[in-house]
Every structure is written in C-alpha cells, then in structure tokens.
C-alpha cells in the first residue's frame with residue numbers, strides 16, 4: 001500500500017519566473033504522482049520544512065508535476081533559492097478535488113485572483129483535454145498590476161480554445177494596461193442581478209452553471225456573495241479553501257473548520273458546505 005506520509009524524492013527540472021515573486025517549478029518525482037485537479041500535495045524543502053500546494057499542471061500528466069508558488073515565508077523563500085537539479089520531497093495527493101463527471105454538459109466559470117489562478121490551472125488543463133464535454137469555459141482573472149499577472153504566455157492561448165473566453169482585470173489603472181480595471185468582482189458585472197426566465201439570453205444559466213473560485217480570502221468572500229446574489233446554486237460554487245495544514249490526512253486537527261477537516265473534506269468545498277460559518281474564508 002502507498003505510504004501517504006512518505007515524501008517522494010523529486011528533482012527540479014525547470015523553473016520559470018511568472019512575476020517578481022511567483023515561479024512555476026517543474027518537478028520530476030522518482031515515481032509518478034497521480035492527482036485530481038483541486039487536490040494538494042505537501043512539498044518538503046530539505047532542512048527547512050514543508051508546505052501545502054495544489055499542482056498547477058495537467059493531472060493527466062504523471063511523470064512530471066508543476067507547481068506555481070509565491071514567495072511568502074520560510075519554505076517558499078528557500079525554494080526560490082533552489083536551482084534546476086536540486087531535490088525536494090513531494091507527498092500526497094491529499095483531499096478532495098473537483099468531480100469533473102458532474103461538470104459535463106454545463107457552463108463553467110473559473111475565477112482566479114493573483115496566484116489563485118495556479119490551482120485552477122490544473123482544472124483548466126483537465127477541462128481542455130475533454131473540451132467537447134463542457135458547454136462553455138469562462139476564465140476570469142484579476143491581478144494587482146500587469147506585472148503580477150501569472151501565465152502571461154498561456155492566457156492568450158487559452159482564449160483561442162473552443163467555447164472558451166478569457167476576461168482579465170487589474171486593480172488600479174496602469175499605463176501598460178488597456179483592459180478592464182477594478183477588483184476581480186467587476187468581472188461578474190455581465191451577470192444580471194435578477195434571474196430572468198429567458199435563460200438563453202444569459203451568459204450562464206445560474207441554476208446549472210458551475211463556478212470554481214480560488215484567490216485570497218477577501219476575493220472568495222465577495223465572489224461568493226456576488227454569485228449568490230445573481231441566483232447561483234450554492235451547491236455549484238466550488239471554493240479552494242486554504243488553511244494552515246500539517247498532516248494533510250485528517251489526523252492532527254490543524255485545519256479544522258467546524259466538523260470539517262479542510263485537508264480531507266476540502267480543499268475544494270461548495271458554498272453550500274461553508275454557508276453555516278460566519279466567516280468561512
């Protein structure tokens with residue numbers, strides 16, 4: 001049986017700068033690590049510690065794994081100093097991801113803020129692998145400034161995919177930016193507040209469309225409120241919840257929210273699941 005506590009030695013094969021403080025690392029684990037979009041792994045930097053991350057690569061690729069990581073503290077700063085050829089440990093995957101079978105035949109709204117687009121990238125790539133199964137894919141992304149946009153090279157390519165749109169915004173006006181300005185919730189402005197009976201004329205059918213959201217807690221809070229105001233079904237709004245984690249296996253209690261272990265019952269949780277908590281994000 002697979003030992004989920006044992007980190008698998010993984011060599012850094014490539015490092016790509018996304019923004020001044022975010023990099024995408026491609027790791028080659030000594031044995032393949034399979035995961036579902038939305039699940040997470042624990043990454044160990046030898047001699048420093050470990051931290052949870054959601055892979056940003058295609059879950060259908062198992063020989064390598066990409067993770068897009070923002071420098072915020074001890075593990076992520078140590079990783080940022082590592083070079084191609086250095087080794088880390090990867091254990092997992094843990095938690096629940098997205099049930100893509102359930103997404104089939106529906107419109108899918110993907111909303112990311114900042115580095116929050118990283119965990120959604122594995123979902124986007126998995127959806128693209130079976131693009132005919134989904135009615136529409138709408139990727140909506142907000143970053144602080146043009147320099148903070150991740151996947152600058154990929155976003156225009158994603159826009160070319162069948163039945164796919166990409167909308168972007170930055171927080172404040174900037175001389176290098178000609179597009180939408182405002183926090184990420186401005187990208188919900190095309191969804192009417194009141195659900196009309198003429199569903200055909202709506203960009204999404206709020207009763208059946210899926211929303212997958214990942215970003216800073218404040219963004220999750222306001223996107224959640226916005227979608228509920230626009231009549232979305234809370235069972236169909238999926239948030240990537242972040243908590244400080246330790247074991248990743250529902251044993252230590254570090255990540256508890258009410259009766260939920262975010263590491264085991266999440267990290268992907270619906271608006272319906274978190275509705276009873278006063279401040280779930």
Ligand SMILES: Cc1cc2nc3c(=O)[nH]c(=O)nc-3n(C[C@H](O)[C@H](O)[C@H](O)COP(=O)(O)OP(=O)(O)OC[C@H]3O[C@@H](n4cnc5c(N)ncnc54)[C@H](O)[C@@H]3O)c2cc1C
Pocket residue numbers: 040049051052053054055067068069070071072073074075076077115118119241242243244245267
């Ligand atoms: C399921 C899951 C998936 C994640 N996926 C990604 C990802 O794809 N890319 C990415 O860049 N980051 C991701 N994170 C966040 C990442 O785990 C933290 O940034 C990391 O643990 C920081 O470790 P550190 O040792 O560098 O920082 P530390 O030295 O531990 O802390 C630095 C600062 O970050 C805060 N912090 C630490 N951990 C967390 C956390 N989990 N949530 C919120 N604040 C925290 C601390 O309070 C402190 O202020 C994810 C977190 C979870 C729980």
Ligand code: FES
Pocket residue numbers: 244245246247248249250251252253254255256261262263264
């Ligand atoms: S991290 Fe240990 S119980 Fe969730």
